[in-house]
Amino acid sequence: MRWVVVLVVALVVAWLAGRWANDAAIDKLRVASAQRLDGYAVSLENLLSKYDFLPGTLELNKDVIALLQRPGDEALRAEVNAYLEQLNRRSGSTTIYIVNLKGVTQAASNWRSRQSFVGDYVAFRPYVRDALRGMPGGFYGVGTTSGEPGYFFAHGIYYQGRMLGVATVKVNIERLEQGWEQDAGKVLLADANGVVFLSSVPEWKYRTLKPLPLDVQRELEESRQYFSHPLAPLGQRELRQLDGGAALVTLPGDQRTPLLSLTRSLAPRHWSFVYLSDLSSASASARSVFLFALLVQALLVLLVLYARQRKQTRDHLEVLVAERTASLREMTHHLSEENSVRRAAEEKLRRAQSELVQAGKMAVLGQMAAGMTHELNQPLTALRTMSDNAQVLIERGRLDDAKGNLATISQLVARMGALTGQLRQFARKSDASLTAVAVAVVAAVTSALFLVERRVEQERVNFRMLVRDQDVQALCDSNRLEQVLVNLFNNALDAMADCDNRQLTVNIERANGRALIAVTDSGPGIPEQIRAHLFEPFFTTKPQGKGLGLGLAISEQIIREFGGELRAEAVAAGGARFVIVLPLAEQETA
Incomplete structure (x- = not known):
């Protein structure tokens, strides 16, 4: 209650x-x-x-007085009609007309129109009746002849103290x-x-x-x-x-x-x-005040309830603080244990990721094994032949020719050493905690191309590298960047295997404070529905046994770890483009 x-x-x-x-x-x-x-x-x-005085001025016109005295004089009527017409035009009224004592219009300003008042009987109009009784009349009404509404001023016309008729002026107040x-x-x-x-x-x-x-x-x-x-x-x-x-x-x-x-x-x-x-504004104001009054009273009630609740809360606060303190102490202990477990899990994850990257490298090396074997067999055969020839030339005393053979052998050995050194460098396992350093992008692309050069020559692929700025340096790890590039090159070569026109293009440039490496092929391209899943682990479009679907997933993760981005784009002329975006080394130094 x-x-x-x-x-x-x-x-x-x-x-x-x-x-x-x-x-x-x-x-x-x-x-x-x-x-x-x-x-x-x-x-x-x-x-x-403005028009109240106008009817009274008509009795000053001698022609008007004469017309009311001689109503049969048509020449005089024409003069009065012309005078009323001119007066009506100058005063801006609607119509001016003269009525005799019988209520018949004798002259009017609209005498030229088909709705002329001349000859009309208007004695039934109240303003005419009032004027004939000697009272100036004022009346609003709708014209019986023209149908136009207006206000009528009527005033008696007197001559030597005797009324001769009525002067009427109609004004439009619409x-x-x-x-x-x-x-x-x-x-x-x-x-x-x-x-x-x-x-x-x-x-x-x-x-x-x-x-x-x-x-x-x-x-x-x-x-x-x-x-x-x-x-x-x-x-x-x-x-x-x-x-x-x-x-x-x-x-x-x-x-x-x-x-x-x-x-x-x-x-x-x-x-x-x-x-x-x-009254909508007044009603809205009343509603606003009504609601405001309710809100003020509700606020007062809430303040009372708040004061009561605060008093009850103060009594129970110490018990709650003690319970919360014990709960927080226990929660802190659990969080410390969970943090230790999480750090151990993250360490295992980093090691697993490093192993997965190394597995990707080994898969690439396995794909290149046949080409590398052929690449090494030719120099070995040449070495054996030229060493035998050098021995024969020495026995015959042709020392200059033998020196030429030995110089060629030295060049072949250097080439083989560079090839195996590049393979050993590529196969080296990267440290999972390796920090990013300044890497020359052109050198990294050249090193990666060296590993697939034999396949490019065998498959007759036209390779172009477009470099806008030779000294572009990105913040990353050179070994891992080469791994990503080799994987993109191999994917491009696989995509162009059945194409007549085989074009592999690498663009290197700066854009918006980032280093961009674009790898473009002239293959069949990547449909939109497949492009959305390219970087998912174990997703592949290659035939069974040709790939595990990990190459692009590992490459995307490597680039993301260095604060960059790897994305796939469609090419209007056909083919596919993969763009590597990395932070510039100049930015990091600044």
Whole structure:
């Protein structure tokens, strides 16, 4: 029950805060709406006051007086028509016309048009009736001849104290609506009967703010003030009356969204300005304050609960600290043991990796064994033949020829020594903990090529090495880099075995602070689905018995250990390209 009471009190306080915020927002909106209505009312009065004097000035024209005295004088009528036409153009009004005491139009500014008012009977119009009774008339209505709405000014024309007729000026005030349409709110202007005749919403024009009584409907039909418009009710519903002529209303089509309606009366015309403002901002402000009040109260409740929980926690803290200390001490002991086991496992892994790299070397040497045997057999045969010849030449006393044979033998022995030395260097087992040093990339490529040179010649492969910078040095181990290059060369030669065009290209360059070695062949290329698995252990595309699928996996691991990257790329012209990316030695030194 205590928590239920707290919840109810919190909701009530939050609701009151939201209600206060909503009322404050509505008051602020009401003040802004009143200011806008004042501005619109001033604009309307300024527009109408420009023409209020114009009908009275027509009795100063002697031709107008003469026409009302001699209505049958057609020449005089033409002069008055021309005068009214010119006056209408200069004043910017819609129409100016003269009516006699019987309510028949004698002259008009629109006498040239097919909708000329000349000869029309207009005595039924309220503004004409008022002017004939001696009261200057003002009237808004829809023209019965042209169908165009406007405001009519009517004033009696007197001569020597006697009324001769009525001067009428029609003014278009519809252009005021263009300024209203730019407003965020909705603006209405209604007559004394509540008929909307100007509106920023075109659909609301000639609608009524409330249903019209029958006598008012009959009077409007007789005066034809709004001519053929049906004057259906707008359908606004008042929700709550506020101070200062304001109210909360809803409109048809959106009954759930209330609007703030502010009404301002315009005397002496008995018109009413109505300004409708959207209350979504006020509602959003009320919701925000409501939620903020709830959050503040929730925060206060949480602070109280936190204080209670902290008091309970403080009592139990020492026991928890003691238990955690013992647990951490035991955990530290276990972690120390696990660390020792992990270091031993890492040492075994390094040794296994070193053995795997050495196995890869031996596999490459096995593939080259036949070629090396042939490479050594030829010099050995030549050595035997030339040594026998040297003995014969010495016996015959041809010492110069014997010296030539011995020099050739020395060159052959040096060549054989270089070949076996390179093989011995390649077969040497690398230390797993060997650190990276500066290695000349061109020299490493040359050494690796020396090991596969015999196969390149036998298989008639065109070899090209493109070097942009001779002194490119990479941070790595030369022996392992040569192992990777030999493996890439052998793979390229295998790929081109069945090709007519056999081209092996090596590019060496610097790019983005790295050393790049690209090995490109003219073989059939590597499909996309196979390229994704190239560096997986035991994955191979060679026939069974031709490879274990470890060469590229070992090569990729070697390059990665030196902080580099080995990747495979497709070649647009066909073939495959493997790119070795290694850090430059200059960077490491800096």
